[in-house]
Amino acid sequence: MIRVQREVFDVGREIAALTAGNTRIGGVASFVGLVRDLGGLRSMTLEHYPGMTERQLEKIDAEAHRRWPLEASLIVHRYGRLEPGEPIVLTITASAHRQAAFDSCNFLMDWLKTEAPFWKREEGADGERWVAAREDDDEARERWRETG
C-alpha cells in the first residue's frame, strides 16, 4: 500500500493496522526519515508530481513484493512544509522472515530516494535553496540491481 499526504503519520498505528489478524508475520521492519537540521534550518518544503508520485510508489512497492516474500507493506510519503524533527517518509515491510523484512525495507528507501518524484527546498537563515541530489543515493540504489 502507498499513501501521499500532508499529515503526519503514527508508526505504531500503521504497523498495527498492517499486521492485524495475520499471524504468518514474524517480523516487521520499518524506517522513518526525519527532517534533519545540519545548522540553521527553519523548514523544508517537499514538492512532488501528483499522479506520477503515486504511480512510482506503487511500482516500487510492487517490486519489493516481487523480490521478497512479503505479507504486507506500506509506503507513506509526506509533502508540503515540514519543520526540523518532523517525519517525512515511512516504509514498513512485514514478512514471515526477519531478513526479508529488513532487506525489503532498506530496498524501498533506496529506491524511493532515486525513483520518487519529490524535490526538497530548504529555508534557512540566509534564504531558500533547492536541495541537490546525492550521488551516494544513486550508489545505494545500484546495490539492488539484479544481475544475470
Next chain:
Amino acid sequence: MIRVQREVFDVGREIAALTAGNTRIGGVASFVGLVRDLGGLRSMTLEHYPGMTERQLEKIDAEAHRRWPLEASLIVHRYGRLEPGEPIVLTITASAHRQAAFDSCNFLMDWLKTEAPFWKREEGADGERWVAAREDDDEARERWRETG
C-alpha cells in the same frame, strides 16, 4: 537503552520518545518480532535469565553504538505468555544516516537471537514443547564478525 518487560510496547510512542528534540537524527530504523503461528499455536511463553538478560542486552546495545554513529537506540524484549500475533521484541536505532540505522537495527536483532538468554516454549494442540535454536541464527550473527 534497554528494557525487559511483560507489557506490550507502542512502537510509535517509543520512536517519538527516543527522537524527541534531537534534530541531528535523519533516519530511524525499527524492527518488531511477532509470535508467528505456523499452525495450531495457542501460545508462546518466554522464559529468561533475570540479571543476565539486562546485562547482555546492555552489551549488545553498547556494541551497536561502538560500530555505528548512532544518536539513540532502544531494545525492548518481552517475557511471559504471549499469543499469536503479539509483539515479542522491539529494536530501534536512530542515526544521521539511514544506512547506519538500518544496519545497526539488523545487527541488534541478529545478536539478540544468539546472545540474549531467552527460551521459548510453545503450547500447541498437542501439548507444550521447547523451541530449538536455529542454525541460521548463528549464521546471521556470524555476518557481523569483525575481521582484521
Next chain:
Amino acid sequence: MKILYFAWLRDKAGMSECEVSPPPGTATVGALIDWLAAQDECHAEVFADRSVVRFAVNQDFAEADTPVGPGDEVAFFPPVTGG
C-alpha cells in the same frame, strides 16, 4: 501536448505547466527539448545545462530518445530528492 516543470526548473521557466504544439517532426523528448529551447530566452535558460534535467513521459521516467506525441504529458525536473 502538456508540459510540466518542477522544482527549480519551474522557477526558471516561470510557469508550472503549459500546453504546446510542437511541429510534426518532434518525435522524441530530445527533439522536444530542442524545440522548446529555441522558443524563447526563458526556455533557453531552462535547458541550458541538459545534464541536470530529468524528464518523464506520461508519468514514467524517460530518456532523450523516448517517443512523444500529441496528447502526451511531458514533465521536466531536476534529479529527485525525496525520501
Next chain:
Amino acid sequence: MKILYFAWLRDKAGMSECEVSPPPGTATVGALIDWLAAQDECHAEVFADRSVVRFAVNQDFAEADTPVGPGDEVAFFPPVTGG
C-alpha cells in the same frame, strides 16, 4: 556456589536453582559439570549430552575452561531462542 538451570535443563534437573559446594579442585565449568553429573542420576541426565548445554558464569557466557570458584553464580541452559 549458586547453580541455576533454565528451560528444559531446569525441567530435567527438577529445580531452578541450588547452592552447591564442590570440592576445592573444581576450578572450571567443565570440572563443575563433571562433579555435578556424578552427584545423582537426575544430574547425570541433565548433562548426558553436553553438546546441547550452554553456560554462563556470573551472567556472562562461558566456556568449559572458564574458571569458577566459591561465590560464583553458574547457570546452565540450552542454546538461546530469544528475539
